[in-house]
Amino acid sequence: MFDLFSVRKNLKNFADELASVRVQIEEVTREIEDVNFAPLPDADVLAMFRTWAERGANEYQAHLKTVINGVRHRPTITDGDVYRHLQNMELLPEPSMNRPLSHDKKLCGLFGPDAVVALLAERMAAMDLPAAGLPRAERAKALEALEAKLSKLKATEANLLATAEKAGLAVS
Structure with a gap:
């Protein structure tokens, strides 16, 4: 059967x-x-921020050297001339088409990559971000x-x- x-x-x-x-x-x-x-993960994001901050700081340091030399090599410069020089050399004015140096590069250059990345890490830690995946x-x-x-x-x-x-x- x-x-x-x-x-x-x-x-x-x-x-x-x-x-x-x-x-x-x-x-x-x-x-x-x-x-x-x-x-x-935050560590990966911060590593990318560090690369960005270091590049911005390097670009700004080269620019800042030009600004400082512009004052140092003019021993008779007046305070008003220093102000105009700093405006023209773009120490911290608004970026525009004629002044392409951006604020982020200025911040990275003046405060340094470590300080900028530490601040970004602090801000990220305070945010409610979704869970991260693998590195x-x-x-x-x-x-x-x-x-x-x-x-x-x-x-x-x-x-x-x-x-x-x-x-x-x-x-x-």
């Missing part, structure tokens, strides 16, 4: 295995999205592992579907 209960049990096991693999595929796909799109340095390795896992899961799903097709079952 033909055992329909064992057929039913085998079909249920197959369906459960396929459903489990598909759930895992969805989970790994979401993990990949999380790694790709999760916010950066930038770890993301590529994590993605590589997740992509490999996803590839294996998709191969398992394809094998299950091929087995079902060979058995004459229509599975979607």
Whole structure:
């Protein structure tokens, strides 16, 4: 006699295995999205701010040297002339098309990158920011592992579907 209960049990096991693999595929796909799109940790953001602040400070220091030399090499300069010189040399005026040096470079140059980054870190710590993901340095390795896992899961799903097709079952 033909055992329909064992057929039913085998079909249920197959369906459960396929459903489990598909759930895992969805989970790994979401993990990949999380790694790709999760916010950066504060340390990564502050490292980028440090690069920006150091570049701005370096650019401003070169400019500031020109401003200072413009006063130092004019021993008979009057206070009014110093004021005009500082205005013309753009020590701290508003930036414009004729005065391209931006305030951020001025701040970085006058206060130094350490002070600017420390202030930004303090401001960030006071903000209610979303949870951060992995550091930038770890993301590529994590993605590589997740992509490999996803590839294996998709191969398992394809094998299950091929087995079902060979058995004459229509599975979607």
